Amino acid sequence: MMGHLSAGKFIKNNKKQVAVIIVALILSVMGMYVVGAILASTRESFRPILIDATKRQIYLELSDETLWTAAPDAGDTRGEKYSAIKQELEKLPEVEMVRLSEWTQFSIAALVGNLGSEMPLLKPDDIPTYLDHMKSKLVDGRLPEDDFELALDSAVMRNRGYKIGDKLGNNLWTIVGIVEGPYMSCVGTTAHGNNYGYGLIILTDETVGSAEELFAKAGIQLTNLDRISSDAKKGAELFQVEVVDQIDGALTGICLGVIILVAISVTVAYNSYMRNRINEYCLYASLGYSRMEVYQMMLKEIAILFGTGILLGFALSGGVIYLIDMLILHPKGLIPVYIEPRQFSWICAAMAAVIGVLQFPALLSVHRIRTIDKMED
Amino acid sequence: MFEIKNVSMIYDMDSDEKMYALSNVDLSLPDHGLVGIIGPSGSGKSTLMYCLSTLKAPTEGSIAYNGEELTTLTPAKRETLRRRKFGFIFQKHYLVPYMNAYDNCVVAALPGDSGCKERAKKLMGRLGLREKEFGKRPSKLSGGQCQRVAIARSLINSPEVVFADEPTASLDHENAFNVMRVLREYADEHLVLVVTHDRSILKDTDRIIEIWDGRISSVKDTEK
Numbered sequence: 090m091m092g093h094l095s096a097g098k099f100i101k102n103n104k105k106q107v108a109v110i111i112v113a114l115i116l117s118v119m120g121m122y123v124v125g126a127i128l129a130s131t132r133e134s135f136r137p138i139l140i141d142a143t144k145r146q147i148y149l150e151l152s153d154e155t156l157w158t159a160a161p162d163a164g165d166t167r168g169e170k171y172s173a174i175k176q177e178l179e180k181l182p183e184v185e186m187v188r189l190s191e192w193t194q195f196s197i198a199a200l201v202g203n204l205g206s207e208m209p210l211l212k213p214d215d216i217p218t219y220l221d222h223m224k225s226k227l228v229d230g231r232l233p234e235d236d237f238e239l240a241l242d243s244a245v246m247r248n249r250g251y252k253i254g255d256k257l258g259n260n261l262w263t264i265v266g267i268v269e270g271p272y273m274s275c276v277g278t279t280a281h282g283n284n285y286g287y288g289l290i291i292l293t294d295e296t297v298g299s300a301e302e303l304f305a306k307a308g309i310q311l312t313n314l315d316r317i318s319s320d321a322k323k324g325a326e327l328f329q330v331e332v333v334d335q336i337d338g339a340l341t342g343i344c345l346g347v348i349i350l351v352a353i354s355v356t357v358a359y360n361s362y363m364r365n366r367i368n369e370y371c372l373y374a375s376l377g378y379s380r381m382e383v384y385q386m387m388l389k390e391i392a393i394l395f396g397t398g399i400l401l402g403f404a405l406s407g408g409v410i411y412l413i414d415m416l417i418l419h420p421k422g423l424i425p426v427y428i429e430p431r432q433f434s435w436i437c438a439a440m441a442a443v444i445g446v447l448q449f450p451a452l453l454s455v456h457r458i459r460t461i462d463k464m465e466d
Numbered sequence: 467m468f469e470i471k472n473v474s475m476i477y478d479m480d481s482d483e484k485m486y487a488l489s490n491v492d493l494s495l496p497d498h499g500l501v502g503i504i505g506p507s508g509s510g511k512s513t514l515m516y517c518l519s520t521l522k523a524p525t526e527g528s529i530a531y532n533g534e535e536l537t538t539l540t541p542a543k544r545e546t547l548r549r550r551k552f553g554f555i556f557q558k559h560y561l562v563p564y565m566n567a568y569d570n571c572v573v574a575a576l577p578g579d580s581g582c583k584e585r586a587k588k589l590m591g592r593l594g595l596r597e598k599e600f601g602k603r604p605s606k607l608s609g610g611q612c613q614r615v616a617i618a619r620s621l622i623n624s625p626e627v628v629f630a631d632e633p634t635a636s637l638d639h640e641n642a643f644n645v646m647r648v649l650r651e652y653a654d655e656h657l658v659l660v661v662t663h664d665r666s667i668l669k670d671t672d673r674i675i676e677i678w679d680g681r682i683s684s685v686k687d688t689e690k
């Protein structure tokens with residue numbers, strides 16, 4: 090039966106000692122959560138490009154083998170073969186537009202890592218259709234009309250620090266407009282061979298799982314010789330391997346390092362406080378409090394310390410992420426992540442593990458409790 | 467109240483030269499009164515007190531409190547007895563350094579005792595502590611003031627028995643007299659056992675027990 094042993098009294102009356110532990114906990118929670126949020130921001134900034142946009146467009150260079158197999162009667166040139174296949178694909182209900190055209194790449198830089206993605210180089214007449222398909226709208230400047238002109242997404246513009254009129258790629262390209270949409274889509278006009286790829290650019294609805302799947306519906310079997318630059322399957326794989334897995338690996342390493350440091354430092358500090366309080370525990374035992382009651386008081390103290398540290402840590406992390414968002418993420422066109430449930434669970438589990446580690450010095454102190462007669466002996 | 471029969475306390479049981487802190491002690495104590503236990507240093511007086519209070523278990527013999535055998539009590543029952551029936555004043559005050567005088571007094575109170583706060587203030591007042599000292603930590607109080615807080619703590623649950631080990635050791639003459647007056651008043655309805663080697667503080671006791679080399683050499687009831 091608990092009497093007047095209060096965990097609050099130690100905490101209220103030992104502000105400096107308590108502050109050391111709480112600040113250590115706050116910093117560790119902040120360290121883990123803010124790093125997690127920055128990495129999650131990278132992930133979420135890449136998601137529209139790698140996952141969402143790739144569900145609506147396919148970039149593909151077909152091999153001679155496929156061209157000649159799929160369109161045996163369509164003339165003798167690659168262009169003629171491509172045209173025949175294009176017509177077959179346009180018959181499919183999932184397909185909105187197919188163009189034989191060039192594409193190049195644009196890139197965005199997250200706080201951790203860079204990502205390049207395909208940008209179609211279309212005839213000016215096709216650009217409104219493309220932007221409409223990608224739910225993008227012109228917000229400034231104009232759409233590309235002449236060769237070597239680009240309209241970039243506002244997030245990409247902010248990310249790279251571009252403005253309308255800037256020249257890119259050895260003064261080859263000129264930015265003439267800013268578009269804005271959910272997939273960070275960019276578009277340009279023909280590059281006359283200065284490209285990353287040339288082939289079919291296929292705009293589809295979001296039901297198409299992959300280029301292979303779409304071509305199979307048209308009765309065309311793709312092979313390993315065909316070069317798929319971008320489709321939903323490739324985007325998902327790239328996102329998983331190059332973004333999610335990399336981030337998870339880095340995050341696990343960082344969090345483990347932080348938590349080991351926290352476990353050691355908090356245990357050392359807490360153990361030192363315990364040693365200083367052994368006379369207090371012996372007094373309680375002499376007055377008739379059981380060891381269990383003393384242990385329960387210790388547990389309540391630990392719970393208050395960790396509860397306060399974790400809550401403040403999360404609250405302050407929100408503030409830090411807001412600052413990072415205002416100062417870095419938004420100006421760079423990146424997507425902030427304030428609530429990251431996985432990281433939240435990870436931190437709570439890690440803190441529970443540290444509390445578990447603290448049971449060793451706590452139980453050791455309980456074991457050392459003697460009554461005052463033995464101390465006076 | 468206490469029936470002590472043939473109690474011995476032996477240290478170094480396993481060695482060839484056993485040390486008898488208490489040897490075949492027989493004693494009877496009433497349910498109220500101020501009882502002084504006096505003897506030179508190392509005579510066994512503190513050991514006797516600790517055996518009676520269940521802090522120590524004697525090697526041999528029987529100690530009955532209100533008919534209940536203490537030597538065979540489970541640790542939980544010993545804790546409950548100390549908590550509810552006994553009060554303790556140790557040689558050192560053993561105050562919790564981060565608590566103020568008032569909290570140090572209340573820390574021994576029983577669960578759900580809402581009156582303990584007022585009682586703590588009254589007790590500290592009767593022991594000569596001023597109200598402004600209630601909020602001070604032990605480091606800001608003199609040794610005597612700390613000891614008086616410890617005495618107030620021992621009385622917070624109105625225990626049936628108070629065990630006081632050298633309660634006036636760190637007090638000046640005036641405060642020692644004041645403390646003994648409080649203990650004397652308390653002993654009118656309860657049992658107060660005072661262990662000391664200072665005979666001068668025992669002038670108002672009802673009984674003086676002298677111990678020498680672990681044996682009771684004399685038991686004298688004081689005539690009033």
